[in-house]
Amino acid sequence: MALRHYTLDFNLSAPADCPTTVHGLQSIFQEQEMTETVHDTEGHGYLATFIGKNGRLVVLRVPAHGLLTIDLQCCEGDNIVQVENLLNTLEKKLRSLLHGNIKRVKRLPALTRGAAVDRYWPTADGRLVEYDIDRVVYDEDSAYQNIKIMHSQQFGNILILNGDVNLSESDLPYTQAIMGRGKENYAGKEVLILGGGDGGILAEAVKLNVYIDQMVIDGCRTHMRKACGSVLDNLKGECYQVLVEDCVPVLKKYVEEGKMFDYVINDLTAVPISTAPEEDSTWEFLQLILDLSIKVLRPAGKYFTQGNSANLTDTLALYEEQLGRLSCPVDFSKEVVCVPSYMELWVFYTVWKK
């Protein structure tokens, strides 16, 4: 059972006549047969709750100055037209009561809390965004993570791993960015992809793919076909091989064997799911992968990877510091890219041996 939560806020430009304002609204709540409880705020203005039928609740704050707020909650199945009419009536009444004393009126789109289809997936930099998600296509826990594939009206299916938006079927700009933005010629080259269980990169090129979570591959093969095409239907094709294994031992084996690649594309999720058993911190794990990746890179080879949100400048600076501490000296460039379903700009890195 979900809850719809409406907010309506008035920024005041001068002190309000608190009793008159409150009195003007009370009649509206009485008409709705809502029961008022006035709370003692120890001088922080008028604060009351109004309880109505069917779990309806209004919280009304009328401070002497500053910000007047209304919260209106109703349960799923309540009459939405009635509820929105109540809010319209309150807004109209307040606009008239506070006439000349209003700096800003803000009414946000209602929050839907606890709904079967969760539309709120915050950005990496912690902002609230509501997606146009209309159904859950796939929702399973693997041994490693929660794997959701949800349908968005505009983006098609979206892969969400442990609450992080990973890739949507509209996110070709992500795949292009992590493959060097069309400036590379992959023909006849040997490419190592770490992660990329969604098959997006593999579908764009490819030779060899290393990934550990078979269930991500299974979910994407069925539900993200606009991103992965048919490449995940078979784990081995004419010119590629998908290894469903931990990439660290595989990389170590390549280093031992002296096996090298023209391109290494690190498409592991931005924050590693688990750092065990190799190292005890996320950053040390990242460093380990990075070091091994550069070791299997041919002298003229390129290493491509995603960074993080363009806004997480501290995180990005830490990563760039790491690039200076590899066993082999490297140079790097970075690019800021708009990935449609991310709702934030994303940084991608190209790294090469000095």
Added chain:
Amino acid sequence: MALRHYTLDFNLSAPADCPTTVHGLQSIFQEQEMTETVHDTEGHGYLATFIGKNGRLVVLRVPAHGLLTIDLQCCEGDNIVQVENLLNTLEKKLRSLLHGNIKRVKRLPALTRGAAVDRYWPTADGRLVEYDIDRVVYDEDSAYQNIKIMHSQQFGNILILNGDVNLSESDLPYTQAIMGRGKENYAGKEVLILGGGDGGILAEAVKLNVYIDQMVIDGCRTHMRKACGSVLDNLKGECYQVLVEDCVPVLKKYVEEGKMFDYVINDLTAVPISTAPEEDSTWEFLQLILDLSIKVLRPAGKYFTQGNSANLTDTLALYEEQLGRLSCPVDFSKEVVCVPSYMELWVFYTVWKK
């Protein structure tokens, strides 16, 4: 004075032991010296408000089944670490009290209500999105509309007209889309731009620009230079002229004079601000502009315009219907484009004479 509003929601998989759950939480509120008021919900489960110092308020709903919700409000200037610790304590306690009966825990990024810098600008299809806006650069009312220019960490300055995000300094994809995505050769051509007061298109090409709101031009000239460059510094350049006038009489004059253009780019705001005095509905106004624009288009000319959010399929269908009702028969194509600061995909149209 702003209000921070936290939410914490638990979806339950089975009926909860309501009295035990409530009892387990009450001690936490007592420690915080918050005063409990239990409300009569007529059988809709436990609902209580807790009032603390400094205007702190908690609303707790513990229904017999379905969704347990917590709202926590605190005023600007309250100790945020303390407030978030309280929420952490409540979450931890509930995870233990409801152990084995939790389908989902959702804690959204806190809403900041009534802040000096408003970060919430809903999409055209009505979804809640929080921008990374950190300051107000410009905020003025012209005779026609409210003009805001706000600074976003990732997008640079954003032009917001009457609450609608119009263009950010990162939105070159918008300008490219409304100019035909680099497939047109503008050299030596005559181009008529309607709207476009932000100067983005003019900076990319141009000959002549018709716009009515001098204040948008003034604000953008100063604060949107990454979008408009220096083209708005003078209203007349070697190969362009900016007319700060209502575009309808100008278009009518061109029709009378038989003046024609190779390209007409309609960059008026998506929904006209006012339809007066020409016609009495927004759609009739759009139709008027469209009809006049096609009339001044050379036989091989192209008319470019933005449509609306890709999700507003009904609105787009209405517009396409209009295209079939012009005095001169036309064909059209459309393209869906990701405009970085829009947080939603946007449809652009190309229209030409049959």
